[in-house]
Amino acid sequence: xxxxxxxxxxxxxxxxxxxxxxxxxxxxxxxxxxxxxxxxxxxxxxxxxxxxxxxxxxxxxxxxxxxxxxxxxxxxxxxxxxxxxxxxxxxxxxxxxxxxxxxxxxxxxxxxxxxxxxxxxxxxxxxxxxxxxxxxxxxxxxxxxxxxxxxxxxxxxxxxxxxxxxxxxxxxxxxxxxxxxxxxxxxxxxxxxxxxxxxxxxxxxxxxxxxxxxxxxxxxxxxxxxxxxxxxxxxxxxxxxx
Numbered sequence: 001x002x003x004x005x006x007x008x009x010x011x012x013x014x015x016x017x018x019x020x021x022x023x024x025x026x027x028x029x030x031x032x033x034x035x036x037x038x039x040x041x042x043x044x045x046x047x048x049x050x051x052x053x054x055x056x057x058x059x060x061x062x063x064x065x066x067x068x069x070x071x072x073x074x075x076x077x078x079x080x081x082x083x084x085x086x087x088x089x090x091x092x093x094x095x096x097x098x099x100x101x102x103x104x105x106x107x108x109x110x111x112x113x114x115x116x117x118x119x120x121x122x123x124x125x126x127x128x129x130x131x132x133x134x135x136x137x138x139x140x141x142x143x144x145x146x147x148x149x150x151x152x153x154x155x156x157x158x159x160x161x162x163x164x165x166x167x168x169x170x171x172x173x174x175x176x177x178x179x180x181x182x183x184x185x186x187x188x189x190x191x192x193x194x195x196x197x198x199x200x201x202x203x204x205x206x207x208x209x210x211x212x213x214x215x216x217x218x219x220x221x222x223x224x225x226x227x228x229x230x231x232x233x234x235x236x237x238x239x240x241x242x
Contacts, residue, residue, distance in 0.1 A: 008073065008100070009069065009071045009098075009100040010069075010098070010121070011066045011067020012068040013058075013070065013100070014054050014058065014069075014070045014071070015071045015072075015073055016047060016070065016071070016073070017030075017033065017073050017074060017075060018033075018072060018073070018074045018075045018076065018080050018084065019033050019035060019037065019075045020033070020034070020036040020074070020079035020080060021034050021074055021075045021076040022076065022106060022140060023106055023127075023140055024139035024140070025127065025137055025138050025164075026166070026169065026214055027169075027197055027201070027214060028201060029198075029200045029201030030074075030201065030204070031201065031204055031205055031208055031210060032204055032207075032208065033074060039075075044083065044086055044087060047087050048090050048094070048095075051070055051091055051095055055096070055097060058097055058098075059095075059097065067098070068098065069097045069100060069120070070097050070098070070100070071099075071100040071123070072084050072087070072088065072099075072102070073101075073102040074102065076107065077101050078105070078107035078108065078110050079107060081107070081110045081111060081115070085111075088101070088119060089118050092118065098120050098121070099119050099121070100122070100123055101119045101121075101122055101123065102125065103122070103124060103125070104125045104127065104138075105124050105125075105145045105148035105149065106140065106145050107143075107144065108143075108145065108148025108151065109144050109147075109148075113151070113155065116151065116157050119157070120158065121159070121160065123159070123161075123162065124145075124148070124149055124152070124159060124160070124162070125161075125163075125164070126162070126179065127145070128142075128170060128175055128179075129175055129178040129181075130172075130174075130175045130178060133169075133175055136169070137169065137170065149183075149186065150186075152186075152188060153185070153186040153188050155188075156188055157188055158188055158190055159186070159188050160189070160190065160191040160193065161183060161189055161191070162195055162242070163193065163195065164195045164196075165194050165196050165220050165228055166197040166214065166217060166220070167197065167217060167224060168217065169217070171224055173231065176232065180234065180235035181235070183237055184235035184236060184237060189237070190238060192232055192237045192238060192239045192240070193241075193242040194229055194239065194240070194241045194242065195242045196219055196220045196242075197214070198219055199214070199215075199217075202215065225241055229241060
């Protein structure tokens, strides 16, 4: 667990990182969390007990208008969904905390319709709206990612969508257009984050003996960021550059 930033949900957050992810995103900055045994094993009681230490402060921050709560991130939370679902239920029911989940939604079918309600906010990292580019970025098929986004929309669950902007990989105008079309029909999407690519994870890839294909890729410039932001705003989406 650690304190969260504005990228982890609204206000002051405690962030719980889960190990395990089936995606192999080229721009991943936490490849050390891919394996299920990558992080320290904690029991449900341990986690809820740790959250309880911060509960008064987080509830006070939320009540004061600053926002606050717990976010479960990864890795991929859906890889250990039964555990995550129980922790979220207890965080909301016993501790009265605002709850959020950061997910790529690839394993969205593991979450029942009732399970959608354990998170006050869903934060979906949309790798690409294009199936072929999704496969290139992640190494896997698109699976249930877009289906899960549509389920969230149908259920009216508040959703933030993030998109990592990588020059030469995720910046194609037609793919940005497709994302705009997809999200513009989802009034539950209250924030769309453009996250400019950075090289912060490169050293972790090297330490793990993995090939980092984006070694020569630069951070996107203002012109590219502005073009993508303008494209998405043209659909009336609430866009921020994170």
